[in-house]
Amino acid sequence: MKKIYSILFVSFLLAGCSKDFLKSYENRIEGVWRLVDVDRRGFGGSISQLPFQSGQFTFRDGGQLDYQDDAGNLYEGSWDIRREWVSGNCNGNNCDDRQVKALNIVAINFLTQEIRSEYFEEMQFTGTDRFNAYIYSGAHTYIFRFRR
Numbered sequence: 044m045k046k047i048y049s050i051l052f053v054s055f056l057l058a059g060c061s062k063d064f065l066k067s068y069e070n071r072i073e074g075v076w077r078l079v080d081v082d083r084r085g086f087g088g089s090i091s092q093l094p095f096q097s098g099q100f101t102f103r104d105g106g107q108l109d110y111q112d113d114a115g116n117l118y119e120g121s122w123d124i125r126r127e128w129v130s131g132n133c134n135g136n137n138c139d140d141r142q143v144k145a146l147n148i149v150a151i152n153f154l155t156q157e158i159r160s161e162y163f164e165e166m167q168f169t170g171t172d173r174f175n176a177y178i179y180s181g182a183h184t185y186i187f188r189f190r191r
Contacts, residue, residue: 068124068144071168076100076189085183093185094159095148100189110150110159118150118159127164146176163187 078097081090090096101109102122110118127145146163163176172191177184 068166068168072102072122072124072146072174073104074102074191076102076174076191078187079190080186080188082186082188083183084186085181088180088183088185090185094161095187100148108148108150110148116152116155116157118152118157120148120150120160122146122148124166 077099078095081093081096083090095110098110098112103109106121106123108118108120108122110120112118123146125145125147127143128141143165144167146166147161148163149158149160151158161178164179165177166174167177168174174189176187176189178187
């Protein structure tokens with residue numbers, strides 16, 4: 044019986060730590076960020092078809108979002124960070140699966156009723172004032188670079 048309680052305690056402890064880890068990402072992203080660059084790597088695809096190509100994002104507490112494009116159009120919406128598992132290359136029985144943070148953004152211009160949304164399959168902080176978000180699409184990858 045002690046063994047079962049020990050296992051349950053460790054499970055709750057690990058679950059709490061994983062939520063804390065996501066919360067640290069959420070705390071880091073809160074604030075004003077500028078999308079300074081979008082790069083395409085690989086074959087195919089077009090940056091001109093992406094809903095977000097530049098502009099200023101304000102990530103607020105509680106998952107609220109304000110977005111302003113370079114033309115001055117204002118959008119309101121939401122954001123959230125999720126933990127995802129990505130399958131990697133497998134050599135025999137060993138696969139290099141890894142855990143990533145995914146970013147989901149939805150923004151609405153209430154004057155024009157235009158909706159913009161994007162699911163970034165991975166995001167990585169590259170410093171205290173910058174992060175990259177990635178979209179993997181077939182033979183190409185889009186890299187979005189954000190700066191404070």
